Amino acid sequence: MNMDVLVSLSKRRGFVFQSSEIYGGTGSCWDYGPLGVELKNNIKRVWWRDFVQTRSDMVGLDASILMHPTVWKASGHLDHFTDPMVDCRECKRRFRADHVDAISWTHYCPATKGNKFTIPAGEPCGHCGQRRMLCPECGKGELTPPRQFNLMFKTFMGPVEEDASVTYLRPETAQAMFVNFDNVLQSMRLKLPFGIAQAGRSFRNEITPGNFIFRTREFEQMEIEYFVNPNDRVEGRPADEYWHDRWIEDCVTWFRRYGLRDENLRLREHDRDELAHYAKRTVDVEYNFPIGWSELMGIANRTDFDLKQHAKWSGKSLTYFDDERKEHVVPYVVEPSAGVDRAFLAFMADAYREEEVRGEKRVLLRLHPELAPLKIAVLPLLKKRDDIVRAAQTIRGDLAKHWRVVYDDTAAIGRLYRRQDEVGTPYCVTVDVQTVGDSERGEAGDRRVTIRERDSMEQIRVPIGELTTVFRELFDGASWPQVAGRYPPARG
């Protein structure tokens, strides 16, 4: 799967546009178009339904993006949320030091009288031990030694631009769950273990953003902070370790359930020296993106680090009273943290198919019906026939009370089907002459329409009056053969 194909489909069909494109674009900022916003909302909606709405141990939060600046001192972001950065002395471009090291380079080795070698990614020269010193873009400029660069966006609160009013755009949504721990605990009378979930924007001044929506400076996260009693044991194991494994399993199952194929998913355990300062253990769910295997989400055991830090810096107690042991404890927290934009990219990439149908190329997005931006397209077979158009518009209006439904009559039926396949619409409804009959000849219609299923391209004839029930069954999870078996096939 090629990223350019996805970028071009995304623009052509209204999923993702470059931000401020008419002004030449804003580096690595993207706008979600009419279909993109539907897909993105659907991802967040099913995540919320599966991890918050249906669980009695979960509650939600929607916190402000701007927080008290001390939050970032306490969390460690002011001191540690940095990436090593190098500059090119010639072209002045900036790179993340570890990204520069991850590209192979041409080296004229001084230890071998200037012989030319291609040094593989991540390795120094085997003869002289040198690492890449020249800019990977212009190839001429020398790179500076690495410096630490803080990724938080600084801004000023209020009209005065002075040190006292400095604050930051949040680089993760997590901290709001920690600073609101006691508010949530008291207002909802919760018992451990319980989790707080939040989906919202985060900002990171990434040194090298890119690869479409994979790495941007403004993005959305879906995060959960799951608090457990560290003194509890579950199935003979410490509660935090048990729940960490449970969340890893639940998250992978969730991505599979909405269409990511097994062979494109894998887990990666963080090495000891790679672990964030707060983490006891972190596991990434990686996806085989068009750019290769990369992080889709991270699931960290953050221990009691955050609650203890905020208690220390705020002077407020952030503990839980353990009724059984009659003692106050600081809960441990397991954090499943996923990027909405990366999930969007993974679902699109995994759904993309090119097939050959009767000698013609068919482009198909096999999106899970719950994620598909449009659920149903209603299409008139003949747009010149008023009665057909009227019937189709009425059907669209009725179905649109329940689902995102479009009406399209701007091309011949074959072309209309292809258009819907390309954006992943699971079902098309076609109204034809048979549906409405021919009043001039005194022929009554059968009041049945054709439903066409995207993946199999099978077609059945269904009475208009049964459409809502049929679609409700299908969107509630009934399989196509289960439903289609009850109706006669349509002549294709």
Ligand code: ATP
């Ligand atoms: P990376 O190593 O790719 O920079 P990270 O380990 O810093 O990511 P986390 O801090 O664990 O990322 O953030 C949780 C999730 O948020 C990531 O798994 C990813 O899905 C998403 N995310 C983080 N940074 C970005 C970004 N710049 N653009 C888009 N999504 C992001």
